[in-house]
Amino acid sequence: MARYTRIPGSLALITLTNPPVNALSVAVRQGIIDTMSRALSDPEVKGVVLCGENRKFCGGADIREFAGPMKGPHLVPTFDSIEAAEKPVVAAIEGVALGGGLELALACHYRIAHVKARLGLPEVTLGLLPAAGGTQRLPRLIGVPAALDLITTGRHVSAQEALKLGIVDRVTDGDAREVAAELARSVSGQASRTLPPLPVLRVAHLSPFRLN
Numbered sequence: 001m002a003r004y005t006r007i008p009g010s011l012a013l014i015t016l017t018n019p020p021v022n023a024l025s026v027a028v029r030q031g032i033i034d035t036m037s038r039a040l041s042d043p044e045v046k047g048v049v050l051c052g053e054n055r056k057f058c059g060g061a062d063i064r065e066f067a068g069p070m071k072g073p074h075l076v077p078t079f080d081s082i083e084a085a086e087k088p089v090v091a092a093i094e095g096v097a098l099g100g101g102l103e104l105a106l107a108c109h110y111r112i113a114h115v116k117a118r119l120g121l122p123e124v125t126l127g128l129l130p131a132a133g134g135t136q137r138l139p140r141l142i143g144v145p146a147a148l149d150l151i152t153t154g155r156h157v158s159a160q161e162a163l164k165l166g167i168v169d170r171v172t173d174g175d176a177r178e179v180a181a182e183l184a185r186s187v188s189g190q191a192s193r194t195l196p197p198l199p200v201l202r203v204a205h206l207s208p209f210r211l212n
């Protein structure tokens with residue numbers, strides 16, 4: 001599920017609710033779509049803050065659903081609908097943003113992390129790829145070498161390292177939701193921020209393919 005609350009400053013707060021780590025179950029994916037649509041269609045709402053219940057942003061795909069067939073909305077269109085939003089969406093990352101949880105945060109226009117948060121793409125440790133946008137959005141945000149390091153090792157990074165790498169915009173030791181709301185208010189009315197294009201790697205030993 002995702003809970004929808006109006007908060008001061010003409011903002012909507014969307015809270016993922018799926019204990020213990022607010023994993024992206026079918027109900028959470030559907031909840032994100034429904035609450036985003038509600039926020040976007042309400043002219044009184046100028047921006048959105050996305051967080052997880054109990055100060056845990058999101059532990060990724062719900063591993064309890066791995067045994068059955070995929071139901072409900074897929075992650076890719078769910079995340080694309082956030083990125084395409086014309087109102088600013090700010091992720092308030094507390095606890096963990098792992099796997100699909102980090103991919104969800106990457107689809108938001110801004111990211112605030114609590115100082116104790118941990119972020120990463122551990123899909124490789126399950127024999128998977130971060131295929132819900134992580135392999136595209138992370139290199140666009142922080143460059144190919146740094147993104148490949150995180151994607152191929154699955155290692156977690158601290159909030160401070162995430163800030164240094166450029167994954168998050170700000171780190172706070174306070175309430176990340178409040179800092180995210182402040183940021184959302186300050187950018188509301190502006191065009192949504194977009195990621196830079198994917199950098200093109202030039203590989204020295206490969207010559208361009210020629211058609212004769």
Ligand SMILES: C/C=C(\C)C(=O)SCCNC(=O)CCNC(=O)[C@H](O)C(C)(C)COP(=O)(O)OP(=O)(O)OC[C@H]1O[C@@H](n2cnc3c(N)ncnc32)[C@H](O)[C@@H]1OP(=O)(O)O
Pocket residue numbers: 020021023059060061062063064096098099100101122123126128129130131132
């Ligand atoms: C495609 C694939 C995509 C898009 C993916 O996202 S793959 C999943 C990527 N996510 C992960 O691999 C995260 C796995 N979890 C962890 O690394 C850790 O559990 C944690 C860092 C999130 C928390 O660690 P810790 O505080 O030590 O606690 P536990 O490990 O004991 O976990 C607590 C309970 O949470 C349950 N849990 C954890 N992750 C998930 C999840 N992704 N889906 C569902 N449930 C999850 C875990 O099973 C524990 O449950 P209980 O045993 O307490 O019932």
